[in-house]
Amino acid sequence: MHDTKYRVAIIGCGRMGQNYAEAYTTYPDTEIVAIVDANAQRRDVLGARFDVAALYPDVETLLREVVPDVAVVVTPTKYMRDVVVACAEAGVKGISTEKPIAGCLQDADVMVETCAERGVVFAGGNLQRAMNEVQEAASRLHNGEFGHIRGASVHGFGGEISGGGCQHISVLRLFTNAEVAEIIAWGTPPEALEAETDEGLIINGRFLLTNGVECSVFGTPTPCRGVDVWTDECLVRWDWNPPEIFKGYDPHGNRIQINPNYSPYPWSEFGYLTGSIRSFLAAVDGNGHPWITGADLRQALEVAIAAKLSATRNGAPVKLPLEDRSLTLYPRPYRWIGGDATGRPQSVAEAKG
Ligand SMILES: NC(=O)c1ccc[n+]([C@@H]2O[C@H](COP(=O)([O-])OP(=O)(O)OC[C@H]3O[C@@H](n4cnc5c(N)ncnc54)[C@H](O)[C@@H]3O)[C@@H](O)[C@H]2O)c1
Known part of the structure; x- marks a missing residue:
């Protein structure tokens, strides 16, 4: 018997999102209840791969149907602000994002502040800090x-x-x-x-x-x-x-x-994604802070x-802190707009896992 505590939506399920989906499928206390992805063909492949029936093309459609406990945002960076804010405003308890969090400081501020105002746990992502x-x-x-x-x-x-x-x-x-x-x-x-x-x-x-x-x-x-x-x-x-x-x-x-004699830990097969996700879920449960937060990013x-x-x-x-919050530094196009838009789409065979 699994004690499912967290209903999880993966939003943006490309190469990196699929690593998250693998991990969230493995834990006994999480269930992926929805996958959101802009790419219809990939969405269907992922539904079959992770046994998820609720598949949506965008976050607005997701939130009209279901408000998950946890939203795992792994879209290209350009879309993160709007997705994070929509989830926070809809009442999602915990939101994780990826790196880099934004191109413009103001966008990062909006995400951090919206989550803080609403008491939403806001985690970073698959970073070695975690x-x-x-x-x-x-x-x-x-x-x-x-x-x-x-x-x-x-x-x-x-x-x-x-x-x-x-x-x-x-x-x-x-x-x-x-x-x-x-x-x-x-x-x-x-x-x-x-x-x-x-x-x-x-x-x-x-x-x-x-x-x-x-x-x-x-x-x-x-x-x-x-x-x-x-x-x-x-x-x-x-x-x-x-x-x-x-x-x-x-x-x-x-x-x-x-010899540092580091302690062993469960789910080490997912590497540092484990510390990132498990500390995030503990924080959603009221214990501590994510080991990498949105504020860190x-x-x-x-x-x-x-x-x-x-x-x-x-x-x-x-x-620092910088006074001018309109300053920007964009990541390379693959991170900013993703593989589909930059000519490196993930193939169906690859998405099948
Ligand atoms: N932490 C790490 O080590 C690491 C490694 C790789 C990528 N990343 C970051 O992860 C993010 C995604 O990268 P990726 O390699 O998975 O890219 P990708 O192009 O392989 O996947 C992105 C997915 O998001 C979907 N998508 C695009 N816009 C969307 C939207 N508005 N709503 C829902 N779905 C949308 C696309 O259809 C695609 O399936 C980027 O920010 C990247 O910088 C982090």
Whole structure:
């Protein structure tokens, strides 16, 4: 017998949405009651694949028929604001979204504020910040096990400071338990600095955090590709895997890597999507906060926009929060408008799983 607690709608069920659907189909306490997708052919294939009869072409039609407990929004980024606001206004209890959350800061504000005003739990998405091991390493940093944080560094944003860099910025903020307060940055190539999207934009610079920690920002891998945070004795290194922990030095002065002994957890087969979804559902149940929130994704967008702004001003310091909420930085077209609109549609065979 399954104890189904949450009636879930997946809204936008392309490549990423199907990963969510797999996970939500597996848990004993969730049931996918509806799938919303703009693509009629894919919708039908997914209905059969996930055994869901209620299939809708858009969120308005969904909400006229059924208000789910949980809305999992995995549309291309352009459509997220309207979908999130419609769900919040209809009385959905928990809404999750994906990265990047928006192109314009104002749109991110509207989503975060609408959810907050209505008491809706607003989660981020499939981000490494929500990986169980990343959360565990962060707790150990916060409880002082490794000593006082002395410095931090970010190593490359995967060539997309907003679309991919939100991973780095979210881990940095978590590990240091601080916000980015001021940015000085330089950017290349010149044509990427002039473009509206973050595609190919390489940002180097320095983030000053609210706790006084300075974070060096390397625009390309060093060869690390993630976030380092260090104390006098220890280094915690997130590099797209469970964080490595180094403690002390050998006689040659090299850092010594220790076994972090991370705890096992159920549904680890879904990787960091597990921490993202299970912490979200716990929050809908009144326990804690999602390990990646919509507000975290807004902060990441804001940092990316501020970094580009500083770079376009020849490294002038830019303070956060930004006053001008009309500022924008769009992700690459695939993220913004999706595979169907950019000539990379998911085939029927692929959607069948
Ligand atoms: N967290 C991650 O690691 C990660 C990885 C890939 C993509 N993403 C993000 O997930 C989002 C979706 O990416 P994807 O790779 O699944 O794209 P996709 O193009 O494969 O899928 C998008 C789906 O949304 C549907 N759709 C489009 N507009 C819609 C609307 N208004 N209402 C309902 N359905 C709509 C499309 O028909 C399609 O099936 C993007 O924001 C992307 O940046 C995140």
